[in-house]
Amino acid sequence: MTKDYRHAKTTSFLGEGTELEGRLDVRGGLRIDGKLKGSVHSGSVVTLGDTAHVEADIHARAVISSGKVVGDIDSAEHVQLSLPGSVQGSIRTRELVLEKGVFFDGSCTITEPER
Numbered sequence: 001m002t003k004d005y006r007h008a009k010t011t012s013f014l015g016e017g018t019e020l021e022g023r024l025d026v027r028g029g030l031r032i033d034g035k036l037k038g039s040v041h042s043g044s045v046v047t048l049g050d051t052a053h054v055e056a057d058i059h060a061r062a063v064i065s066s067g068k069v070v071g072d073i074d075s076a077e078h079v080q081l082s083l084p085g086s087v088q089g090s091i092r093t094r095e096l097v098l099e100k101g102v103f104f105d106g107s108c109t110i111t112e113p114e115r
Contacts, residue, residue, distance in 0.1 A: 004098075009044075010030065010031045010045075011027070011028030012026045012080065013030070013031050014031070014034045015033055015087065016033040016051045018033075018034035019034060019035040019036075020035070020036050020037070021036075021037045022037075023039045023040075024040050025042075026040075026042045026043070027042075027044070028042070028043070028044050029042070029046070029047070030042050030060075031047045031048075032047070032049065032052045033051045034052065035053045037054075037055045037056060038055075039056050039057045039058075040060070040066050041057045041059045042058075044060065044061050044062075045061060046058055046065075047064045048064070048065035048066075048085070049066060049067055050067060050084055052065070052066075052067025052068065053068045055071060056071045056072075057071045058073045058075075059074045060074075060075055060076070061078075062080075063079045063080070064078075065080070066081075066083040067085055068085065069085070069087045070089060071089045072089045072091070073090070073092070073093070074092045075094075077093065077094055078095075079093040079095070080095070080097040081099060082099045083099050084104055086102065086103035086104070087100075087102075089103075090108070090109070091106065091108045092108075094113055096110065
């Protein structure tokens with residue numbers, strides 16, 4: 001059963017028109033609508049909006065994206081990709097949801113649920 005991550009609490013925000021280069025570490029939820037180059041580490045949900053352009057490896061509990069990702073996604077629980085989003089890189093997660101038409105160029109590893 002898919003858990004609904006859309007309403008997870010966002011504690012940090014990188015707005016449209018904002019550019020950041022480096023490692024971004026957040027404990028809570030993160031929403032990105034701007035540009036980020038480097039790496040992202042979150043103990044919660046990382047949400048990428050339509051205008052997000054991320055050239056980074058993302059490590060989070062869950063990733064919900066309709067933005068552009070060039071890099072690897074490592075999610076402990078869930079990855080959801082929606083239009084107009086795209087991913088170029090590998091995905092490692094327990095659960096993957098791809099909307100029809102999303103561009104994905106890479107590999108995917110589905111991990112076993114924790115028991």
